[in-house]
């Protein structure tokens with residue numbers, strides 16, 4: 001096991017890499033641990049969860065709503081959970097977002113631990129403290145920012161992860177490479193999804209590298225006033241595409257990155273041979289790069305973007321592979337470009 005620490009002003013997040021879920025009982029009084037997870041994980045990892053109190057919800061994005069939060073709170077009250085307890089989210093990003101949110105509001109805040117169980121949650125959702133729920137078709141409209149006390153990376157969870165979930169997680173890994181790490185982009189070009197699935201040590205190193213990329217960005221900009229915004233690369237179009245077409249998150253972000261790359265070609269001198277490398281890498285990791293989209297519906301949802309300021313959208317563009325920047329682009333400008341990019 002490898003232990004690292006991240007310091008946020010006055011708070012500390014401890015990362016336990018290559019750890020086993022069972023060490024939870026050494027980190028907190030086992031009687032006062034409550035795990036929040038989903039039905040898939042509860043079924044697939046029943047034996048390992050048996051030592052703890054468990055609240056289990058239906059799997060999937062549909063559960064990431066306020067009514068689920070209310071039901072979890074009812075169960076916590078039934079268990080008599082008080083402020084000396086810890087909530088531990090064991091699951092994908094839906095669970096880490098919900099557990100984080102519940103821990104922030106239950107009795108005005110209890111301790112939080114996260115055990116990300118998907119690639120996406122390991123490299124992205126569990127890191128940085130953002131949590132929350134969707135409201136109607138609008139993603140993550142309500143939530144808080146609250147850092148976990150610890151993150152526990154138990155790679156044996158990945159043994160049961162379906163291939164589509166691996167693919168989805170690699171979209172965020174490719175995103176990190178695009179905005180911050182050209183050497184990682186090269187590594188991904190020279191490797192393959194099957195290599196990472198087969199080689200635990202290789203995957204562990206890849207997760208640690210991505211945790212470091214996201215952690216570095218977040219530590220320096222916890223409340224998204226600067227560099228953290230770059231993490232939205234591919235998401236401005238990705239979220240509307242996810243909502244309208246019901247695609248897995250990573251697949252939608254892949255398409256969003258292709259579109260953001262095209263806009264970068266149009267207005268940011270991003271070379272077209274680099275755009276071709278981006279499309280080739282996404283394709284290599286089995287992510288979609290083409291979709292016939294409904295222009296009007298996408299533009300309609302862009303208007304509701306949380307990050308919109310007036311008629312402009314703050315858009316993350318690539319300067320080159322490994323370097324990104326933010327530009328204000330008007331909705332009118334996007335509308336004018338839509339035939340080239342959409």
Ligand SMILES: NC(=O)c1ccc[n+]([C@@H]2O[C@H](COP(=O)([O-])OP(=O)(O)OC[C@H]3O[C@@H](n4cnc5c(N)ncnc54)[C@H](O)[C@@H]3O)[C@@H](O)[C@H]2O)c1
Nearest residue numbers: 040059060092093094095117118120124125130157160161
């Ligand atoms: N807070 C953040 O900073 C942040 C960042 C990125 C994404 N997110 C959120 O993360 C969510 C997507 O995360 P996700 O893709 O992990 O989704 P998810 O939690 O829905 O998990 C995907 C599927 O994999 C299953 N699963 C999870 N772990 C498994 C395992 N080890 N073995 C077998 N099956 C397993 C789940 O039951 C589910 O069916 C979205 O809601 C997104 O908004 C949050």
